[in-house]
Amino acid sequence: MKRGLAFIIAVFMLIGLLAGCSGENKAEADKTKDGKIVVDFWTFWGSETRRPIIEKIIDDYNSSQDKVFVKHTFLPWGDIWTKNLASVAAGNPADVIVNDINTVAQRAENKQVEDLSQYIDDSFKQKFHPHLWDTVEYDGKSYAVPFNTDTRLLFYNKTAFKEAGLDPEKPPATWAELEEYAKKLDVKNGDNYERVGFYPLWGSVGASSWMTNADSGKGFIEDGELTINTPKKVEALNWILDWKERLGENTVQAFQAEFGSEQANPFIAEKVAMWVDVGTFYTQLRDYGQDVDFGVAPIPANEEGSGNWAEGGGFVVEIPKGAKHPEEAMDFIKYLTDVEAQKYWSVKNYDNVANIEAAEAALNELEGPDKMVYEATVKNLKQTKMFPVPVEYPDYHSRLNPHIDNALLGKTSPEEALEEAEEDIAKMKKE
Structure with missing residues (x-):
């Protein structure tokens, strides 16, 4: 009995120690050793083609300033949506997540995503294809920023x-x-x-x-x-x-x-x-x-x-409701959807990006079949319809x-x- 009791006490002490360590690590994870705010960025881009591209963009951002460090968290397609909703409900979501472009209004109505209106003005909105920006608006407010689309x-x-x-x-x-x-x-x-x-x-x-x-x-x-x-x-x-x-x-x-x-x-x-x-x-x-x-x-x-x-269709970047670092998250989102990052993504993926200037710049860098296909997709956006799910x-x-x-x-x-x-x-x- 004494040995059994001692074992039980030891187990509880170990659990307590691990819990304490977990809390300490969680606190430390908010900042790097040199004091940068850690922004956790969730994507499903884990393929041999796309993962190196998004991680290069993240590395470039991290090197461009000394206040924020973006950490890339890859989650498989499907799992990312389930875990996002669970983390929002639990109050510990990611800081930035890639999500479906046609269901932004649903998440806004259900209070699963932060209102970004305070960070956005008309000059920012005009950087993006109008039919894409329409998808991120709900009740007169902006809840995401378009990243890419397709046709x-x-x-x-x-x-x-x-x-x-x-x-x-x-x-x-x-x-x-x-x-x-x-x-x-x-x-x-x-x-x-x-x-x-x-x-x-x-x-x-x-x-x-x-x-x-x-x-x-x-x-x-x-x-x-x-x-x-x-x-x-x-x-x-x-x-x-x-x-x-x-x-x-x-x-x-x-x-x-x-x-x-x-x-x-x-x-x-x-x-x-x-x-x-x-x-x-x-x-x-x-x-x-x-x-x-x-x-x-x-x-x-x-x-x-x-x-x-x-x-x-396509994807947006948004800040889940309850994210700890919304200002830093938005700073990264603005970088991710600006000309250089968007141009790099499009040139490497032949993917339609949301930023108008970036799409045009990508055309100037492509040639041969690469340019033929990408130019055709850009032209085709004029006859491409988005169908956001009505609330x-x-x-x-x-x-x-x-x-x-x-x-x-x-x-x-x-x-x-x-x-x-x-x-x-x-x-x-x-x-």
Whole structure:
């Protein structure tokens, strides 16, 4: 018993000692040994491509001044969002975090992010693309700063175009031309496809993108009104189903089963002749598809004159609610979104940055295919729509997507699916 009691006492003493050490380390972590304020910066950029780029920017900032030291904390995609919300609730969040651009208003309404208005004036806002700045405003206040965005382009194989008797300098401009070209680009061996000209749900694109494209750039909620069950969106779903019917379910599934990244990407492997993806897809193409002669173009318009509309996403940098060092965090954010850092990010990633001057400066440093792709993405932003989630319809996608999936699986007609979706989402409106 005495030995057992002694063991228990020893355990409690050790726990107390460790707790004391933890508290001491936590206190010391607020500052470096030379007195700099430590700013904890959370990102999900841990790949071989992006991690060195963001850490170079951080190192440059740390060397540029003597008051703040930014520490980079990498968290895997998905985990970062969960841990951010948990840390805000616990009162010990990061100082700066990279977060989704289309859900800033949701976090602002839920008091999960700091109001940055006191640090921002009109001259600062004007540095960024207006359609991106709109995403960070809520109730007349600014809750984040745009970092980057994206747009979708049509990548096409020029060699395959020549083989099919198509002009490699004239990519399809409309949906009708896209279908016409795709049939010519298909290569079959008996009943089996060796190459598919195009399939609308392959790449970084989904049914919602085609529905937006068909409906003159309209999303599912416009100015607070539901615009889900529209004739053009129904038309888009029927159009996608026509592609599946022409190729056959077995062909679609067989090709998808082989999809991967790098050399296994079907466009890079030259098993698909046309492919919709974001501009940064070029980094894979550059590194693993050196022999692919390709071009890029806007997504074909539903019909001539209707617009080459694409969906856009991206990320912001923000200060979680309750962060200990908001002023120092904002100083870093201003550096991270200024010309030099943004230009470096874009040149290395071919990524659309939010800072207008930086995007233009990046073009002057690029050449050849690098410049061709990046210039195409910058031009394409004029026909790229952002769809911030309205606070009146939080998480409406969770109700919309199952209806779209049912239509694509043939469980219900597109007309019925979108009618039911609009009725379902109307019920969730928050007053």
